[in-house]
Structure formats: C-alpha cells, structure tokens
Amino acid sequence: MDSFYINLYVPSLDKKLRFKEFNNLLLINVLKFITNKDSKGFSNYIDYVIDKNLLDREYKDSFDCFDKLIIMLQYKAVNINQELKFVIKNEDKKEASLSYNLFNIIKEITEKNFITKTEIELNNSVYIGLSIPKSLYIENFDTIFSECLMYIRHGEDRVYLNSLPLDEKNKVLDSISGDNLNKVISFFDTSNNSTKNAAFMSENTKLPELNTLKVNFFNNSLISFLELVYHENLLSYFEFIYVMVNKVKLKLDEFYNLVPSESLLLYNMFKKDVEEQNKEIEQIGKKDKGPTIAKP
Amino acid sequence: MSSEAVLQKILDLQAKNISVFVPSQNRNIEFKPLNIRQQKDIIKSSLDKNIPGISLNTVLNDIITENCVEKNINFLVFDRLNVAFNLRKNIFGDKIKLTKVNEETGDDEDTNVFGSLEQHLTSLNLIANPDIISKNITVDTLKIEVKTPTLSTDNKANKEAQKNLSHLLEKDNGIKDIISELFVYELTKFIDSITVGEDKLNFRELTISQQIKAIETLPANVNKEIMNFVEKVRDYEKQYQVFKVNGKDFNVTIDASFFSSE
Numbered sequence: 427m428d429s430f431y432i433n434l435y436v437p438s439l440d441k442k443l444r445f446k447e448f449n450n451l452l453l454i455n456v457l458k459f460i461t462n463k464d465s466k467g468f469s470n471y472i473d474y475v476i477d478k479n480l481l482d483r484e485y486k487d488s489f490d491c492f493d494k495l496i497i498m499l500q501y502k503a504v505n506i507n508q509e510l511k512f513v514i515k516n517e518d519k520k521e522a523s524l525s526y527n528l529f530n531i532i533k534e535i536t537e538k539n540f541i542t543k544t545e546i547e548l549n550n551s552v553y554i555g556l557s558i559p560k561s562l563y564i565e566n567f568d569t570i571f572s573e574c575l576m577y578i579r580h581g582e583d584r585v586y587l588n589s590l591p592l593d594e595k596n597k598v599l600d601s602i603s604g605d606n607l608n609k610v611i612s613f614f615d616t617s618n619n620s621t622k623n624a625a626f627m628s629e630n631t632k633l634p635e636l637n638t639l640k641v642n643f644f645n646n647s648l649i650s651f652l653e654l655v656y657h658e659n660l661l662s663y664f665e666f667i668y669v670m671v672n673k674v675k676l677k678l679d680e681f682y683n684l685v686p687s688e689s690l691l692l693y694n695m696f697k698k699d700v701e702e703q704n705k706e707i708e709q710i711g712k713k714d715k716g717p718t719i720a721k722p
Numbered sequence: 723m724s725s726e727a728v729l730q731k732i733l734d735l736q737a738k739n740i741s742v743f744v745p746s747q748n749r750n751i752e753f754k755p756l757n758i759r760q761q762k763d764i765i766k767s768s769l770d771k772n773i774p775g776i777s778l779n780t781v782l783n784d785i786i787t788e789n790c791v792e793k794n795i796n797f798l799v800f801d802r803l804n805v806a807f808n809l810r811k812n813i814f815g816d817k818i819k820l821t822k823v824n825e826e827t828g829d830d831e832d833t834n835v836f837g838s839l840e841q842h843l844t845s846l847n848l849i850a851n852p853d854i855i856s857k858n859i860t861v862d863t864l865k866i867e868v869k870t871p872t873l874s875t876d877n878k879a880n881k882e883a884q885k886n887l888s889h890l891l892e893k894d895n896g897i898k899d900i901i902s903e904l905f906v907y908e909l910t911k912f913i914d915s916i917t918v919g920e921d922k923l924n925f926r927e928l929t930i931s932q933q934i935k936a937i938e939t940l941p942a943n944v945n946k947e948i949m950n951f952v953e954k955v956r957d958y959e960k961q962y963q964v965f966k967v968n969g970k971d972f973n974v975t976i977d978a979s980f981f982s983s984e
Binding site for chain 1: 728731732733734735736755757758759760761762765766769814981982
C-alpha cells in the first residue's frame with residue numbers, strides 16, 4: 427500500500443469504503459472543468475476519480491449519482507476544507523458572509539429517506555432492479571432511462587446490465603414489454619417525490635438564492651451543487667502553486683501528491699516562518715539604528 | 723442458476739408476434755410487440771425541442787420497420803395508424819379514452835367516453851384504393867407524378883424538418899410558423915418526379931432543400947392538384963381517429979399518451 431486511505435460513507439451500501447485521499451492534482455483538474463463550465467466533463471472526471479481511488483474494488487460499479495455526490499462532498503470536507511463560505515455584498519456595499527459546515531450538510535441529506543432504488547416484477551418471478559441514474563450529469567431522457575435499469579434477477583441470481591456487451595444489453599431491453607415503462611416512470615415519480623423540497627443547505631435570509639438549491643436526481647442539480655462547493659479561482663490557485671514551488675521549494679510532483687489541506691498547512695507554516703523572520707529583521711534594523719530620540 | 727440462465731429467462735419473456743393487416747400490401751403481416759426501449763422513444767418524442775407530431779411519426783415509422791418480421795417491405799404512410807393501433811392494443815389493451823373537438827377552439831377536449839379499438843378497427847374499410855397510392859398530374863407541358871410516401875421518405879423529410887424548424891418552438895407563435903413551413907416539407911414527401919418536356923427530375927434523388935426549391939417554382943394550380951391528392955390520403959388516415967359511439971363522433975388523440983394504458 428503506497429498511499430494513505432480514508433473511509434468514506436456510501437449511502438446506497440449504507441457502509442464506509444476505503445478510498446485514496448484527494449490530492450492537489452485531482453483538485454486542479456476539477457477546477458479546470460468548473461472554470462470551463464464543462465459539467466459533463468466534470469461528471470466524467472468524478473467517475474474517473476472515484477474509480478481510480480477506490481480500494482474496495484468489488485464495489486466499483488455500484489455507485490449511483492447520490493453516492494457520488496456524497497463521496498465528493500466528503501472529499502471536500504476531509505481533504506480540502508469543511509467550511510463552505512459565501513461572501514456577499516449587500517445593497518449598501520458592505521460585505522456579509524455566510525458559512526455552512528459540509529459535514530452538517532452531508533449528515534442532513536444522508537439522513538433523509540430518499541427513494542433511490544426499487545424492483546419491479548416483469549413476469550414469472552423475473553424482476554428488474556431500478557435505481558436513480560448513475561451519472562451526475564444528465565444529458566437527456568435517454569441517460570435517465572439507460573442508467574436506471576440496473577439488473578435482472580431471478581431468485582438469488584442477478585445479471586447486471588452494465589456488465590453485458592451492448593448488443594446483449596439491447597437484446598434484454600427488446601425482450602421487456604413496453605407496458606413496463608409505466609412502472610419505471612412511476613418509480614421516477616416516487617423517487618422525485620421523496621426529494622421534494624429537500625434543500626442542500628438550511629434556509630438563510632442573507633442569500634435567498636441558496637434556498638432554491640434542491641436535491642433532485644433527475645436533473646443536473648447534484649453536479650451543479652458540486653460545482654458550487656468546489657468552485658475556486660483558478661488563477662489564485664496557480665499563484666498558490668507558484669509560491670509552494672518557488673518559495674516553499676516543493677517539487678511540482680510533490681505538491682500534486684499532497685492533499686490540499688496539507689499543502690495549506692505547509693503554506694501557513696511557511697508564512698509564519700516568513701513573518702517571524704521579518705520580525706527579527708525589523709528588530710535588528712531597529713538595533714542598528716540605535717535608540718530613537720524622543721522629540722520634545 | 724447461471725447468469726446465462728437468468729438472461730435466457732428474460733429473453734423468453736418476449737411476447738408473441740401479432741398479425742396486422744397492412745393496407746398497402748393488402749395482406750396480414752407479422753409484427754413483434756412494442757418493447758420498453760421503443761416505448762421510451764415514444765415518450766421522448768413528446769419532450770422539449772421535438773416538433774410533437776412529426777417526432778412521434780418518425781418514431782412510429784422506425785418501430786414499424788424494426789418490428790416487422792418480414793424484411794424489405796415498402797410500407798406507405800397510411801399503413802402507420804393500423805399497425806400503431808394494433809401494437810398499442812396488444813400491449814395496453816383494447817380500451818381507449820376518447821376526446822371531443824371543442825367547436826369554439828378546435829382543440830381536443832377530454833371526455834369520460836371510452837372506445838374499443840377492436841370494434842373500431844373492424845368497422846373501418848381498410849382497403850387502400852389505387853387513387854390514394856399514386857396519381858399523374860399534367861398541366862400544360864408539366865407532368866408531376868405524386869405518390870403516397872413510404873415510411874423512409876416520410877422519415878427523411880421529417881428529420882430534416884425537425885433539424886431546420888425546431889428552433890421555432892422557442893419563439894412566440896412559433897407553432898404557427900412551423901405549421902406553415904411544414905406544408906412545403908409535406909409536399910416534398912408526395913412528389914415523386916417532375917417532368918418538363920423531355921427533362922425528368924427524380925425527387926428521390928434530390929436533397930430536401932433541392933426538393934423545396936423545385937416546389938417553390940411550381941405554379942399555384944399545380945400545387946392545388948397535388949394538395950387534392952394529399953388530402954385524399956389524409957382523409958383515409960382520418961377514419962382511424964374518428965370513433966362512433968352511440969351514433970356520435972369522438973376522436974382519439976394520437977400522441978405519446980395514446981401509448982399508455984387507457
């Protein structure tokens with residue numbers, strides 16, 4: 427084992443799995459996707475990060491979009507910063523700040539009884555397992571449909587549709603009678619109703635726009651919320667890298683391998699050192715000049 | 723039980739084929755029933771950015787071609803509703819909710835009246851007369867051959883219309899603009915060739931935009947003759963949508979909701 431692992435909670439499994447830490451290299455790519463307003467790319471990158479960092483490989487295909495949201499929120503809280511802070515300017519141009527604790531947000535939304543999966547009987551004790559979409563980015567109705575059909579079950583035996591080659595998957599879909607779509611849509615409605623009015627953050631009066639951010643598995647609200655949570659000025663981040671490499675003297679690879687919260691810790695230590703050195707220089711400067719003569 | 727056996731279980735679920743009368747072929751042909759993927763495509767056709775009527779027709783045309791057990795059959799557009807009604811009946815049953823036209827607005831309104839698809843289809847004369855299959859129109863030196871379009875000709879024009887006109891959906895009164903534009907696309911489907919003297923223009927060899935340009939040069943009296951043929955075909959299709967219940971006329975609305983129970 428060449429890396430440190432952290433335990434992250436996965437709602438659909440109701441258990442914690444081991445993941446590699448989220449490092450600066452991953453963060454910088456995330457910031458690039460967000461700066462480019464590339465939600466689809468961001469969603470695909472999250473899939474890559476989760477797959478690459480997961481240690482418990484047997485679960486690699488089992489995450490739905492809500493699991494991915496919760497994993498990414500935990501990464502932000504554990505490896506970057508648990509405080510989600512919004513600074514706003516009021517009408518009188520005075521700054522006001524509003525902050526949320528990400529752990530509280532995670533706790534609140536995972537404690538809600540969202541309906542994320544079900545089974546419907548097709549015929550002769552053959553069942554089909556349905557779930558909310560796997561992708562955080564919903565391109566169109568086809569995404570929702572193709573990702574909600576998870577597995578076929580007969581007795582204890584299951585076949586996951588994602589594990590089948592495309593032509594075999596299509597054969598299975600062609601064998602399922604059209605009237606079952608009503609049952610699938612009914613599951614979408616039930617799931618949608620279970621998230622009705624579920625806000626990501628507790629209500630505030632300073633920034634009412636935030637109150638409109640609601641959990642919904644069938645539009646792009648989950649990926650939009652992650653974009654908000656991870657949003658950071660890319661230029662400032664490059665300035666930070668410049669300082670870490672040129673002043674703190676970390677190699678770029680070393681910086682990329684560090685967890686963001688660790689690099690911030692190192693930066694703060696460096697900053698404290700510099701401040702102390704400046705203070706010493708100031709003291710020496712004062713000594714060299716000799717005692718100042720008080721003016722009458 | 724192995725995963726292969728589970729898969730076989732589901733493949734065995736596929737319902738039996740149904741036999742449907744196809745007017746253009748004047749015989750019964752076997753079709754596979756509607757599957758969940760096709761049902762999804764039907765619903766998707768009613769979503770945003772799709773021109774509802776033509777999107778649904780495109781999806782139905784594809785389903786008819788795909789589900790027909792015999793291959794290489796040149797279905798004509800007036801085959802569509804009989805096959806669609808039978809596919810719907812097979813999956814969702816015989817009972818169908820009917821609508822009535824509001825005399826003031828012209829819109830279809832819900833009623834609590836239900837009809838039987840089986841009884842309705844039995845009451846219709848499904849035989850397609852030759853006068854709705856093709857016609858030659860001659861005006862002076864101009865000879866126009868009109869034909870009821872095949873499903874593939876219909877799809878080609880529908881897809882082009884969808885591509886070129888869907889942006890109008892976002893405009894105020896965009897539907898009105900779409901309807902007037904669709905008229906020309908409709909004509910492209912029915913004209914098979916235009917002959918002037920010795921020169922023959924085969925429409926099926928032209929792109930849709932070339933066809934539209936050619937139609938725009940036709941005299942108004944020729945367009946009228948073409949429209950008469952189109953109307954005859956549409957009248958034949960309309961009979962499917964008008965149900966007689968207790969001596970009164972009711973309609974059935976053919977949209978995505980038609981392909982659901984009741």
